[in-house]
Amino acid sequence: MEKKRNLYLKTMPVEEAREKYFDRIRDIIEIKRETVDVIKSLGRVTGRAVFARYSSPLFNASAMDGIAVKAEDTRGASETEPLILREDQYAVVDTGDPVKNPFDAVIMAEDIVETHEGVRITASAAPWQHIRPIGEDIVAGEMILPGSHRIRAIDIGVLLSAGITQIEVVKKPEVAIFPTGSEIIEPDGHIEEGSIIESNSRMFENMINQLGGVGHRFPPLKDDYDLILEKVSDAARRFDMVIVNAGSSAGTEDYTVHVLRELGEVIVHGVAVKPGKPVILAVVNDKPVIGLPGYPVSAYIGFENFAAPLLQMMGRRRESINETLEAHISKRLVSSLKHKEYVRVKVGRVGDKFVAAPLARGAGAAMSLVRADGFCVIDQNSEGIEAGEKAVIELYRDRREIENTAVIIGSHDLILDIIADMMPERYPGMFVSSTHVGSMGGLMSLKRGEAHMAPIHLLDEETGEYNIPYVKRLFQEPTVLIKGVGRLQGIMVKKGNPLDIKSIEKLADGRVRYVNRQRGAGTRVLFDYRLRKLGISPEDIRGYEREMTTHMAVAAAVASDSADAGMGILSAANAMDLDFIEIASEEYDFAVPERFLELSQVKAFIEIIKSDEFKKRLEEMGGYDTEGSGSIKRG
């Protein structure tokens, strides 16, 4: 072939080239999925959201070494009037051991004295003290990981605890790499003047593997137009991406651009970057084919600018980075001078500051490792951190992910899991984080600038109106509601309703073991309101003082027969296969300061709850009304 020069006339800025090329690729790439063993899934990216198969703990478990007792047997015990428990009134338990019926409390080993008559106790035990209720950490059916999540070692532990041994992940993109050039030789080849040792392809191969792809490096190809054409054409059928190295500049033997024009479409040839100008971005057989320059530094920069982000897009993977950042602690953390303490925190960027919300502090709460974005370490010499103070957070999640996360704090609903699952799927790189502190807790967080949105369902007793009166009363700054869903509240009971519970009155008969929600939860507000209206005193409800923080935890307690009834939403009852006695229809909305409506993650959030897919998924769960979801309600 005649030597001819291949001068490109103008070059395109990097960002423009990337945008142009990626816009084209986005439409044609196909995310493939495969199933792998959880124990081999480190670093892989979840293909879909993963839901727990089992609860953890699987049973009511002792949180201490000690004895399991019936709380009512201990009533009246005190320092001055100790009680002796006979052998049939207690069972020795270690931490993690099941606490079986009829026992419903644990007394710590330190607080008992063994005598020949039995065990002496000097204080009464509160029902459910020192017991980790079934599902405290993970509730069966609960979402453990969203889709597009890169699996960490801690996630593997929690997946296994939740009974998941196999997992659907995004398939690793397979990339063919062709070194070209008649002068290049293998590193162990025979060297003569003019030889260039081929090394770029090995660098690419390793960069691809590091980015979660699979690099397939082919032996060097001679500068032969037909040979290169044949090989690239074949590879564009068999692989997800092809890299052709060298032959992308304007030298006389640089065939790559001609080959790619013949085989497909060259989107960009030459970018305004130094080093690394001679880059070719093409599409062949609906696959991305990238021509990179031969000089090692240009090759590296070209790869980093185009191949690396493309691979991440195809593999739904972002690099994970361990770093630290300073964040404002959202609630007071008291710590003892006796030890250094590791508090798991969720971190969000709200406005211009990072906010770290402490999570459950128990050592058994494995899910808190998964939910957390990092640790706040409280020094042994420190008594703690005041709310609003800054502290250093050791992140184990990517800071960029945190910056693109919609921070939701408030009332719990299963639709939050669905939104968290749909977000990164529809808007790659964006996430939802939700923390469940009840409706009032959510509004307080919003006021303190710790969240973007607060999901609430608060009935105003005076007006009979939901949510708006609370927002008006509490906020000075312009704050609106994003309409969420209408949903059914009721009493959840075991399948077949064996105690024949038909109304709230029945819960006060002294036999039904009730399990309550925590103060500030909208469900608790509703329950208390109904009790007052019916003239029933909380003392008449057995188990009123036993509080759970989510609908699913209440449902799990009923399902496992550690309670007979609890208030909750229809979807939670359905998820746990419980019967449901409808009590009220309520409005579950998202309070949001107006200035946050412009944030891209909030916009994405609104688009999701307006979408048909969202409505379809809610229909499948049952109990939701999605009319007007996503519209803005002003007071």
Place this chain on the structure above:
Amino acid sequence: MEKKRNLYLKTMPVEEAREKYFDRIRDIIEIKRETVDVIKSLGRVTGRAVFARYSSPLFNASAMDGIAVKAEDTRGASETEPLILREDQYAVVDTGDPVKNPFDAVIMAEDIVETHEGVRITASAAPWQHIRPIGEDIVAGEMILPGSHRIRAIDIGVLLSAGITQIEVVKKPEVAIFPTGSEIIEPDGHIEEGSIIESNSRMFENMINQLGGVGHRFPPLKDDYDLILEKVSDAARRFDMVIVNAGSSAGTEDYTVHVLRELGEVIVHGVAVKPGKPVILAVVNDKPVIGLPGYPVSAYIGFENFAAPLLQMMGRRRESINETLEAHISKRLVSSLKHKEYVRVKVGRVGDKFVAAPLARGAGAAMSLVRADGFCVIDQNSEGIEAGEKAVIELYRDRREIENTAVIIGSHDLILDIIADMMPERYPGMFVSSTHVGSMGGLMSLKRGEAHMAPIHLLDEETGEYNIPYVKRLFQEPTVLIKGVGRLQGIMVKKGNPLDIKSIEKLADGRVRYVNRQRGAGTRVLFDYRLRKLGISPEDIRGYEREMTTHMAVAAAVASDSADAGMGILSAANAMDLDFIEIASEEYDFAVPERFLELSQVKAFIEIIKSDEFKKRLEEMGGYDTEGSGSIKRG
């Protein structure tokens, strides 16, 4: 066995426990090495320094597409008086093609016009223009990677370019993991009340793999004293480290601490950390054995606090982190508005600021990728960055490594490679970075606060004294010299000295092709001084204007016959198997501001050059006098 409780009375602060345990372990662990293929070495840690087998380029190579010419044939060509080169006066070359004798310059394709008589040129070519001299990027025998360096994709490319296909790396630590507890079951096992799904060991296994070790997870062991004793005893023989999970707290069935006391020595039991108090740090058969608590969060924190840093110590590996930092640019960077530019920089922490020194900007300089700590990206809309201005650096080296690096800028000597190799070996976590800009350049960098030390060999013509007069003259701030080495300077010529060069006078005979060092280099100062003393004009030296920046590059030019002679040190001549005509004995010392003498990396540096091992290695190279090396010279 009778149920008994195993109360530990006091707990130790984390840092104290770690220090106590690691002090004990440091004496017994043995760094094992193995040889692997370079293409499979990603993420591994070099066992020793790696030196180049070949130079890169392997020959004088064209840096442009164009024609290779003899510079003297082009003399006089201009716009008004163009010259025609006949077919035998040039050769068409592409970028990377060899430029063979007698050609010694390249003219770019854009600057020539092909006519039927020959090629028309309108400007003369300077000798060696647009030629990448042999060894420009890598010189055979030069150190490519120091020991204890974690291998990146870019390193693999450069290793292969330098002819290295196999590499000695630190062997991955092998860790046995034993889950224990009669109640635990496998994730796919039969679940009954009281069952706990075993998941910590899988979390550990993956954390170990991520940290560069190999996790071997054994099936769960029942709570049986003799069984646990047998398994742990056997594992402590076969593995580098053992983790026993659960059984480390004070529960009734927690045998681990008793087993470890019987088998070996328990150094720490219980640390002041929450969650994660019940940790056992022991030694069995000279191997670390760690007992970790069963609760997942405690297990995670215990692992991160003790097992993770221990593994890194054993594997000589630190986590790599990609992050950005702000640094002061040490020299003006001019960039064109035509493109975005990636400038490789070396980053150092000097005093209280980070300083980024730009490296070679050529696209062919693969070693610059290895030497660099990151990129400074100059935006397409920017004309560049002024010296001293702050710029954002995208790091691809760990920031902590950068903070523990002694930054050396100045004259080049092979002993710098030896120090860089010895530093992380003798002082794990500490590094030396050296940039070669000549003696005067080094002193200027020191003055601008860009380096900790400047290696210099500057003869004061007035006093005949080396180095001290320059330091006195240039520095206001108290600055001293760390005595380096005495070394021999001379003329390097080809083996057998075919041109019979015996003195500097001979270099002026008009036939000898000389290759010079850059202005400001001590060797250049010495050469110019001798020329003046001999009354020889630089114009009489053929090749005086051809400048190289290191001794090794000069030696490589002579060895490859692209020059006949050059000034340099004996060790460089020996490394390239050249003959050597001694000219002077000189003093090569390190200028250092007094306040830096307190820095740990400077102290470590001094200890190294005082050490017997250092002296022994210099003796092997020849040409060095190490008397008094490491002592402080004040003016």
